[in-house]
Amino acid sequence: MASFSLVSLFTLFLCCCRLIQAQQPYAGRRTIDCMNPDTSNSVLGYTCNGLGTSCRGYVVFRSQPLFNNVTSIANLLSSDPSQIADINEVPRTATFRTNQMVIVPINCSCSGDHYQRNATYTIRSGDTYFFIANNTFQALSTCQAIQNQQPDIQPTKLIMGSMITVPVRCACPTRNQTDVGINYLLSYPIAQGDTVAGISEMFGADTERTLEANQLRDPAIFFFTSLLVPLQDSPSKITVPPPPPPPLLPSPTTPPPSGGSSKTWIYILVGILGGAALLLVVSIVIFFNKRKKKPDMIVNVTSENFEACNEKPLEKKLVDESQDLLDSMSSIAQSLNLKGDFSAIKKVQGDVSKEIELLNKVNHSNLIRLLGVCFDDGHWYLVYEYAANGALSDWIYNNNNKSGKYLTWRQRIQIASDIATGLNYLHFLTNHPHVHKDLKCSNVLLDGDFRAKITNFALARSTEGEEGQFALTKHIVGTKGYMAPEYVENGMVSTKIDVFAFGVLLLEVISGKEAAAIYGEDHMKLSDILRNVVQEKDGHEGLKLLIDPCMLDNYPLELAILVFHLINSCLKKDPNARPAMDEIVQSLSWILTASSAWDSSSSNASQSQTSSGSY
Template sequence: MNYSQLVSSTCTLLCLNSCCSVILAQQPYIKKAATLCDSRDNSTSVLGYTCNGISQSCRAYLTFRAQPQFDSVPTIAKLLAVDPSQLSELNSVAQNATFDTDQMVLVPVTCSCSGQYYQANTSYAIQHDDTYFFIANNTFQGLSTCQALQAQNRNPARNLYSGMRITVPLRCACPTKNQNDDGVKYLLSYLVTSGQFVSLISNKFGVNTGNTLRANGLSEQDDTIYPFTTLLVPLQDPPSSSQVVGSTPPPSPPSYRTPPSVPPPSGGSNKTWVYAVVGVLGSLIIASVFGTIIFCMFFRKRKQKAEPASSSHNFESVQKPLNKKEDEESQDFWDSISSIAQSLKVYTFEELKAATEDFSPACLIKGSVYRGSINGDFAAIKKMNGDVTKEIKLLNKINHFNLIRLSGVSFNEGDWYLVYEYATNGPLSDWFHKIDKKFLSWNQRVQIASDIATGLNYLHRYTSPPHVHKDLNSNNVLLDGDFRAKIANFGLARSTDEQEGQFALTRHIVGTKGYMAPEYLENGLITPKLDVYAFGILMLEILTGKEVALLYEGVNTELSEMLIPVLHEENGKENLRNLMDSSLQGNYPSNLALLVVKLIDHCLKKEPSHRPSMDNILQSL
């Protein structure tokens, strides 16, 4: 072979190599790109897995974790647009079977190229307050991304409305030529949860960890994976229900076995075999030379940038960026939301900044609470720091009209942001304690008291376990546009079980001065009767229109002293007139007002057992 022939052959080989590089390439892991809805980073698979396989369409598999709304074969099949009979057969269950909450379900899909990305399509009807981020990471658990949803539907996030139906591209892929040559016939899109790592997931399906790393463009030095993302697992056989049911096997040490070489076909001549080997080696040598040159050219540039260190523990590579605090906060965020994000919306900080005009003072309601506009609806956004997970978990599992609704959360630079429903008329205290007092009618006041009693009764009797609010006061009662009351601020709430006689004791006395019951102040005893006492104080505020500090003026020991002239003297109705809020100007039924005073008196009894239950109070009101 002369020089020109060599050059020509080399160019042909390089051309073939460049043409095949797309087919041989693996899929880049998504990393944290799923949380950045405005990002269009092509270095990850945020918009979907590239259509680089040997087939335009193939059988693929997904995992999905059963949740209350989608926990049966029919509901999961409908959500993901798959054949219920195939779903039941793959999971070895009946076609009407129900799965346990968080049980992993295998889902068979037909994965096809749509433009430059693989996907399996389903559709979804927008619910109230849905966002692309919530749909992708909550409803579909990470099987899609907010970026892919926006690209697929070309509809701005602000234009989503209830009932609108959108297309949801599910993340799937078909094997590349390299994978096919190694015996890989299927790719499984596995939903990662907190605390998992590549070797554990690989072992679950009997797959070599190195093959899984390569399928996702990862390496032993860079194998960090995150919750609410998909990890491609290359399979030689379809997955089975036995691989996802039961305990997870412990991770094994890394094992990078060299794939077995393919024996020469029988009947082939030695000469043909030698030519094949020489051709392959020649291609490898040329590719290596050019690869080395390219690597050296870029290595010098990359070396100038500060690289994060990494350490390996139990074969889980953990990146350690230069900003350690930022990394720890980010990881704490993922760990915290992993258990709640299935039913709460997780907003990006950028979304909340947009909702509050970058937390403008003009949007400040009080303290650290801002009014925001999300999808055209007002919301109250409260900035908090410290551990707020207990409050989030409690609000996440309660659902009552008279308890403020938590609709979503966010986390940024060590601070939590809790997104609540917006109460148009603000805290109850604003209607009593201002110089220019606002006016509430008698009927409104009784309705507000009844609403508060209803919310507390639900908290005491119908949450599991029962809870005590511990900080009921007029600042923590909010009024909506119809002046219906909603109890807020559950930061001090504690669980207790009166039926079992299990009462909590504490030495850490916290609460609002004037509302705390004597047994709590003296002995730290926490029971539902603690809220009953505070409710009595609050009722007295509603009746008199005076804040707590003014109520205690002229009282020697117990606040119930001021009720004595009304309840135990002949001119009780005249004294009642002096007790009542002057803004009512006699516009109240005196007989019913006297009954309310008696109810307050019972709530303020020093002995907790002498106070009525919230259920009895509610019946009285």
């Protein structure tokens, strides 16, 4: 009996020793389920099981617009800017290109039961713990860990401008790691398409050691999580290898035969005659195509027929417009030369002075371009650049899409990013912030490359003040379902009403349904539905209810979760709680980059399966 007790104690001792020297378990997808009470498996942080209670650690951060220089990244991650500059071989004043990987040295210490580097973060408009962890800190923290640091603050009651502590994930090597020469651990935020082998190779680490460091038997890893990379030496500047040069054309190995000079002239003559014949055929095709009837409201505008439209003098039909504006419109019409390109013409009655005045002074690729104006028979005709793929609504709403084609996940995020970029230009980069006031899917056009252009500025107006200030109006106009509550109820106008409309539009783009079809006739708030869905505890299966059925089997779950959190923040009832457009642009830029990587990896996997299935 005594011997049995001794054996048991010895076994328990061995188990405890192994536990003390164990590696850190990979958190997996639990980090994106903020409401899950199970915080095991390193969700709250890596266990303090190393040789020391503190050490030098490293993290990788991908440069983003608000955090794209040495100082801003150092402030965000509570690091030393001089050390960041030295290890990345840049000056202290350097600015990194978007998505460039930056190595950040940090002091990693035990705080309670977990290793971490505590960073101080100021809450911004629209922030949630999920958004802070996975967007701002790029999975170098988790929503559960942030909540654990602020137990007295409810996640739904974050106050803009208040300070919170964000624990940055890090760890110190254990004895069995240092015994094999591992001296540092680097926290790496996983990007779409990353593999354990690829990450290990990037830092000169052994793949098997990386798997052991994260207690991974299956090498499958996920976006919105971080991986520990074991290093023998401190990391150096990350250099992404350039693409391979194009193959050189083979040079002739033997001289041309005798008489080659005369044959060369024959080849040249044949080439000239062939080119002339081809040019003649193309010219004939273009000539007959020009004679065909054009679609309604789309004409082939040239300098000749545009000037014919302008033969009648411009009449003063606009309300309270200045002679300067008339003169400027006249000069636009007379100098127009579209060289036969397709253009779109909008026939308008009434006061168009504000729309023309705005479009005449803005210049952005995501805002429809006004090419000219003319007046004929009591009507104004506004000539716009032609968007070959028509209105976004024709591609999004399933009942409107007659082509049978649908937009992919990446295309939808690109379109959303284009719209946000155009609105950001209106809100911040025009002379006085401007509000569109009627943003909706039918007021967004798609060009031949499916890039978005915002159109219909008839209701647009200047707020005549700094962004965030409100103006009041009694003239409530717009489209039901897109109008923000403060505008409908109190006539309050600010750039935040465009943010609300953008949230509705983004929901429609992802769901393929009109907003009214989602929240029904009982006027249930969209934000309530989204909150109920994104807080599901069953692996976010409820999100599939809001995904367009056309792409139900082909979208990235983790990115969809982040998009719905962004939508939810845009639909906050309090306008001050909604994010500004520049923050939305930053978020969508990051999501778009991840979506492109996911799209590429999905295509490669599909090709691999097709290839393997052909045997």
